[in-house]
Amino acid sequence: MRAAYLSGYGDQSVVAYGSLPEPAAQEHQVMVEVHAASINPVELAIRAGHYQQLMPLNFPHIPGFDISGVVLTAPAGSGFQRGDEVYARLPSHSAGAYAERVAIAPALLARKPAGLTHYEAASLPTVALTTWQALRERARLQPGERLLIQAGAGGVGSIAIQLAKYLGAHVSATAGSANQALLRQLGADQAIDYSSQRFEDFGPYDVVYDAVCGALTERGIASLAPGGRYVGLVGLSDTSALMSIGLPEAIARAAAAGVQRYVDQAAARDGEFHGPLTRPDGAQLAELAALVEAGRLKPVLDRIYPLDQLAAAYSALAGGHTRGKIVIDISGQSGQGHAQ
Structure with missing residues (x-):
């Protein structure tokens, strides 16, 4: 083949x-x-x-x-x-x-x-499952909560805006000036131009969903409201989750330790830090297909x-x-x- x-x-x-x-x-x-x-x-x-x-x-x-x-x-x-x-x-x-x-x-x-x-x-599949599991299972996003999505025009962000609106959140999303219209078309309540605006000025946020990470991670955590949840595609913070996908315990602990400072920073705000863990799941893909067919996800x-x-x-x-x-x-x- x-x-x-x-x-x-x-x-x-x-x-x-x-x-x-x-x-x-x-x-x-x-x-x-x-x-x-x-x-x-x-x-x-x-x-x-x-x-x-x-x-x-x-x-x-x-x-x-x-x-x-x-x-x-x-x-x-x-x-x-x-x-x-x-x-x-x-x-x-x-x-x-x-x-x-x-x-x-x-x-x-x-x-x-x-x-x-x-x-x-x-x-x-990957972007939709990652987001569906991140927002529903890890962030436990509730209707009316304020959500920040970093890189809203990218592969993850463009799907995240739509799924978050379906879940009833108030969505702020970042992108460059050329993609501000796209953010609004996808349903963002607040389109933030990262070249001229600071996302912190539109917070605080109950949930931050970050596909960029890097230098933005600590800024994103600092923008959380008390009790907020940060989900970043930066690394897994849960040793047991890492072991569940086959990583030996010693390596799992070392990997989790690499993001421990983010966990601590979120905890200082009575919040939570979660890394990504995409679980292949045909039943969830069927749910997402139904959203596509209903016109809620494009x-x-x-x-x-x-x-x-x-x-x-x-x-x-x-x-x-x-x-x-x-x-x-x-x-x-x-x-x-x-x-x-």
């Missing part, structure tokens, strides 16, 4: 293209013909080797977590059959999205939202690249300032270009 793969750890020069063996579906797995996939920032860190202790790779390694495609084979009782259009978030330990075939447990699959193209559907695509330009897509993502998600065409239906 055609695939884009990593030949080792490193920069974009380790991205290669060629033919690799098709995955062998286990008795309980569904085989999916992949039509489209989408890229996520964590893949850049994985490629660079930053997660070797957490997720050591065997090379050649097919990266990628988000897929949309069509069922080729499915076991009896799985709830799926040949020809079903589906989408999914692949497990972190296996990945494999940038190839023509994937084998996946049926519990991780959901039917593709009606009315979406495969490109649009493939843009959703994908935002930056551009589409063919499979043999994955390295260029990674470079575009690394450059920052994307407007929604970058999608990879697996089935060969499109050329490179901005999404319509």
Whole structure:
């Protein structure tokens, strides 16, 4: 099968293209013909080797977590059959999205939202599941609470604005001047231009959801109201959560200690700090598909690249300032270009 793969750890020069063996579906797995996939920032860190202790790779390694495609084979009782259009978030330990075939447990699959193209559907799983789980389970966001979303025009932020409005929050979101109109179109109550405005001036916030982190983390924590919750895509703070995804206890404790100062800063405000933990979940993807079909959630695509330009897509993502998600065409239906 055609695939884009990593030949080792490193920069974009380790991205290669060629033919690799098709995955062998286990008795309980569904085989999916992949039509489209989408890229996520964590893949850049994985490629660079930053997660070797957490997720050591065997090379050649097919990266990628988000897929949309069509069922080729499915076991009896799985709830799926040949020809079903589906989408999914692949497990972190296996990945494999940038190839023509994937084998996946049926519990991780959901039917593709009606009315979406495969490109649009493939843009959703990681960002939508990450946000859904962050806002509902970790932040416990309540109707009427004030929420700040950092990088509201990006892949995570553009979905977060919509889901937060569905959950009834008052949403402030940051972006550059060129994307202020997009923030408002997505439903933000307050669009903040980070080039000329300070998000602190519009707080305090009950919840901060931060896909940028870095220098913004401490500022975001300082903008929390008493009892506020900060969810940042900066690192996991929960040792037991890290161990639940297979990390040895010693490494889990060391990883959690790396963000302990943020936990302490939030606690000083009677608040909480939470890192990200995306859980593949077909049932939640079905919930999100229903929101799409009800008009409450719309994908935002930056551009589409063919499979043999994955390295260029990674470079575009690394450059920052994307407007929604970058999608990879697996089935060969499109050329490179901005999404319509």
